[in-house]
Amino acid sequence: MESSYVGDQIRALRNEAGLTLQSVADRLAVDVSLLSKIERSERRATKSQILQLSELFGVNKNKLLIPYIGEKISDEIVEEQHASEILDASREILRKKSLQNDRLNVIDLFSGCGGFSYGFESAGYNVVLGVDNEKIALDTFKLNHNNSKILLADLHLDSTIDEITSEVRGKTIDVIIAGPPCQGFSLTGTRRKSDNRNKLFYSIFKLAERIKPKAIIIENVPGLATLYNGTAKNEIIKQFKRLGYSCNSQVLYAPEYEVPQIRKRIFFVGLQKDRGTFEFPEPVLAEKEYNSCSGAISDLPSRESGLGNEQDSYESPALTEYQKRMRADTKILSNHTATKHTEHVTSVISLVPEGGNHKDLPAGVGDSRQFNEAWTRYHSQKPSKTIDTGHRNHFHYKYNRIPTVRENARLQSFPDSFVFLGTRTQQYRQVGNAVPPLLGYHVARQLLKYIPKSDK
Numbered sequence: 001m002e003s004s005y006v007g008d009q010i011r012a013l014r015n016e017a018g019l020t021l022q023s024v025a026d027r028l029a030v031d032v033s034l035l036s037k038i039e040r041s042e043r044r045a046t047k048s049q050i051l052q053l054s055e056l057f058g059v060n061k062n063k064l065l066i067p068y069i070g071e072k073i074s075d076e077i078v079e080e081q082h083a084s085e086i087l088d089a090s091r092e093i094l095r096k097k098s099l100q101n102d103r104l105n106v107i108d109l110f111s112g113c114g115g116f117s118y119g120f121e122s123a124g125y126n127v128v129l130g131v132d133n134e135k136i137a138l139d140t141f142k143l144n145h146n147n148s149k150i151l152l153a154d155l156h157l158d159s160t161i162d163e164i165t166s167e168v169r170g171k172t173i174d175v176i177i178a179g180p181p182c183q184g185f186s187l188t189g190t191r192r193k194s195d196n197r198n199k200l201f202y203s204i205f206k207l208a209e210r211i212k213p214k215a216i217i218i219e220n221v222p223g224l225a226t227l228y229n230g231t232a233k234n235e236i237i238k239q240f241k242r243l244g245y246s247c248n249s250q251v252l253y254a255p256e257y258e259v260p261q262i263r264k265r266i267f268f269v270g271l272q273k274d275r276g277t278f279e280f281p282e283p284v285l286a287e288k289e290y291n292s293c294s295g296a297i298s299d300l301p302s303r304e305s306g307l308g309n310e311q312d313s314y315e316s317p318a319l320t321e322y323q324k325r326m327r328a329d330t331k332i333l334s335n336h337t338a339t340k341h342t343e344h345v346t347s348v349i350s351l352v353p354e355g356g357n358h359k360d361l362p363a364g365v366g367d368s369r370q371f372n373e374a375w376t377r378y379h380s381q382k383p384s385k386t387i388d389t390g391h392r393n394h395f396h397y398k399y400n401r402i403p404t405v406r407e408n409a410r411l412q413s414f415p416d417s418f419v420f421l422g423t424r425t426q427q428y429r430q431v432g433n434a435v436p437p438l439l440g441y442h443v444a445r446q447l448l449k450y451i452p453k454s455d456k
Contacts, residue, residue: 006050007041009064013057014039016143018421023311027056055331058143058417104451105171107131107164107213109155109178109204113420113430114141114148115412116177116219119440121145123448125175128168131155136422137430144418155180155203165210173211174451178204179219179435201232205239214451215278216240216270217443219435222251225266236268245270246277252439255383256283259413259436260291260322263386267443271450281446293397294380295320297407299327302399303338310337330416335427336406348375349400355379378403384411389432405431413438 014024021039025032028049037043045053047065054061103126108117111130121127127148130141138150151167153160180200201218208216218236225233233249240247247270254263269278285291301308301315312333318324341349348366352358358366358375366375378384378397385394387408396403403411405420405427413436420427 006045006064007039010045010053011039013053013059013064016139016421017057017311017419019056019311024053024056028052058419104174104214104448105168106175106177107168107173107207107211108141109176109207110180110200111141111150112137112179112433114145115414115434115437116179116440117141117148118144118414118418119435119437119442120175120177120444122437122441123444125444128171128173129164131160131164136426137433140419140421140430143421155200158206161203161206161210164207168211173213175215175217175447176204176208176211176213177217177219177440179433180204201236202239205243208243214272214275215447216245216268217447218268219265222264222266225249225251240268240270243270244273246273246275248278248280250280252280252443253283254436254439255287255290256285257281257436257442258285258291258322258438259383259411260293260296261384261387261411261413261436262382263436263439265435265439269443269447275450278447278450281442284442290383291320291322292381293378293384293411295322296326296384296410297323297403298380299323300333300336300404300407300410303336303401303404304399307338307340308336308404310334312336326410326413326415328415328417333416334406334419335409336404337424338404339402339424341401346400349377349395352377352395354397355382387412387432389429408432412436 014021021035022032025035028035030049034043038045038049050064051061054064103124105128106117106120106125107128108114108120108130111117111132112134114127114130117127117130127145129149129151130138130145131151131153132138132141133152133154135152138152142148142150149167151160151163153163178201204216204218237247237249247268249266249268251264251266254261254265267280269280271278299314299316299319301312313331314327314333318327348361351361351365352375353360354377356375356377357373361375373385373393375395376385376393377395380397384403387394392402394402396407405424406416408428408431409418409420410416412431412434414431414434415437418437420430422430
């Protein structure tokens with residue numbers, strides 16, 4: 001019997017992806033018993049199967065190819081072909097390590113699933129660590145970030161600052177990014193000055209005092225700026241100044257930065273004073289150019305004839321440049337499972353016109369929900385309403401159902417390769433809590449003007 005390492009790796013990656021033996025076997029076009037033997041290391045996978053599995057799990061082929069080749073060498077005489085493969089794989093690892101060493105290092109606090117840091121990673125940064133107090137969100141973070149570590153911890157506690165400092169010891173941390181819980185500040189939640197979540201931003205500055213990053217970026221809802229007569233905003237600015245950072249803040253409107261969603265968020269950017277004062281990136285899209293709901297999700301299966309599967313396939317080609325960008329090279333459609341509504345709910349949704357809400361319903365219909373966002377149907381030619389952590393009040397512009405997790409993720413600018421773990425409710429919450437990756441990307445690109453990679 002051969003080494004169990006490759007089999008263990010395959011089984012671990014399959015479990016991380018939440019896939020069954022049968023579903024993976026179907027993708028490989030092999031009998032499930034053969035795949036089971038491969039995972040138990042009673043049979044060896046072929047190189048072709050290793051490459052297929054790498055693509056299926058969304059990992060670099062070398063993650064499985066290197067141990068696969070190593071196991072072959074342990075049983076066979078080293079052939080020139082194998083030596084060449086090892087050399088190529090080793091060169092690739094060294095190349096990536098060299099690139100990583102040239103990148104600016106980032107810590108993501110209150111990371112959730114990592115939308116903010118995914119935008120930074122897409123802009124060429126190295127995301128060292130994600131910190132959050134929700135395990136399933138961190139599992140999603142780990143699955144979708146290259147070589148990043150995660151820390152499950154409560155940022156209320158000073159001991160967590162010690163843990164983070166220990167975790168990154170020996171590394172230069174260039175940037176701290178953070179999106180502390182917005183519920184304390186949000187217009188959609190109960191607002192109490194005594195809410196401890198309003199004070200979580202202090203942990204950001206406690207960490208900054210210890211590791212002295214070149215930049216600190218905080219994201220939150222616009223209501224933070226004026227709530228309690230601006231107390232929170234003034235305190236944040238005060239903390240930046242106390243640590244010797246310049247500070248600039250601005251509300252960014254997501255559609256202007258390619259995100260097909262009406263979403264406003266305030267950003268505070270602090271720079272070490274010798275680096276000047278951060279100027280925010282100019283909008284990249286005018287109103288007539290905004291990405292619309294239809295332009296973002298019209299290529300996804302309708303789910304009219306069935307709810308779909310957690311791992312599925314595309315039924316049509318990408319129809320817009322935005323859709324092509326979101327798909328990229330992704331072959332497997334994830335998180336696009338529809339919700340089965342009651343006949344009553346479906347009938348009420350059907351009465352809401354495109355772009356309408358509860359105010360457009362006949363008298364006496366849908367009276368159970370009459371708040372501002374109730375029974376809202378998206379408009380196909382406009383960005384969506386703000387994606388939140390719930391998922392029961394907004395409906396597809398065409399179909400009589402709520403959007404799927406994948407549709408919400410598209411509207412948040414998550415690429416299709418970004419897979420969400422957990423229950424459906426947990427997935428919706430992860431998507432809604434996230435900073436849109438494209439919004440993070442444009443802020444990250446702008447930051448490179450103040451902290452060039454040559455600073456490394």
